[in-house]
Amino acid sequence: MSPSASLSLFPLNTVLFPDGVLPLRVFEARYMDMVTRCMREGSSFGICLIAAGPEVGEAALPHPVGTEARIERWDMDEPGVLSIVVRGARRFRIVDHEVERDGLLNGEVVWLPEPAAQPVPAAQADILPLLQVLAAEAGDRMPQPHRFDDAAWVGARYAEMLPIPAVARQRLLELDDVVSRLEIMQQYLRQHGLIDIA
Known part of the structure; x- marks a missing residue:
């Protein structure tokens, strides 16, 4: 520790x-x-x-x-x-x-230890285009620099933007596994029709 x-x-x-x-x-x-x-x-x-x-x-x-x-x-x-x-x-x-x-x-x-930078896995790559559109629309409100190649950054930006309860955001913050966070974001986006189900 x-x-x-x-x-x-x-x-x-x-x-x-x-x-x-x-x-x-x-x-x-x-x-x-x-x-x-x-x-x-x-x-x-x-x-x-x-x-x-x-x-x-x-x-x-x-x-x-x-x-x-x-x-x-x-x-x-x-x-x-x-x-x-x-x-x-x-x-x-x-x-x-x-x-x-x-x-x-x-x-x-x-x-808390921060995860090593890693790219968004191919299995979750379908969440990137929507975030890129949202980032373009948000302008200065989206943290710069945009790091769409960083799984932790992508997961955190979705966790901030999606209309979910604060306690759910807290659980996402507490997750150490950035890929698990992406999987949760992907599932949410699919369930709400924001991205296509592969």
Whole structure:
């Protein structure tokens, strides 16, 4: 097991995948302080799906697997509200956490091993044309660079885009086998008539 690290956690009602891009509006004092510190230090924080509790107010209980978030852009369009865009980096598992005095959740995490880059297997190649069309339509909203030859990247982009419950996205994030993730995406697309059944 890799050594643990300390990471401030931002529980949300959304799932961030590695290489995913997520715009956020930050207004609670604890998260404004966290984001300001991250920008000043060039550090990151963790985004986890909420397992129980509210997104605003008291500290929520997060799912144990989340994704490191690195701030790419920020702006303050209105007083007291910080608009940021984050990009997902490494996945992590929370091994312990505590609530700070200000309500910020601080986690002890271990980094999960990322799979070696591998191409999309021929058996799942039929899911690529639709993603290429969606990427062209999405423009800047689709994380760049597009890596249609990377099975992990393809599976993560589908997991972000498809209209599935957040808990299902969480299960896909937790999968270590990228080909299994592609098989699930392929099955979903076929069942919903989005790609032809071979």
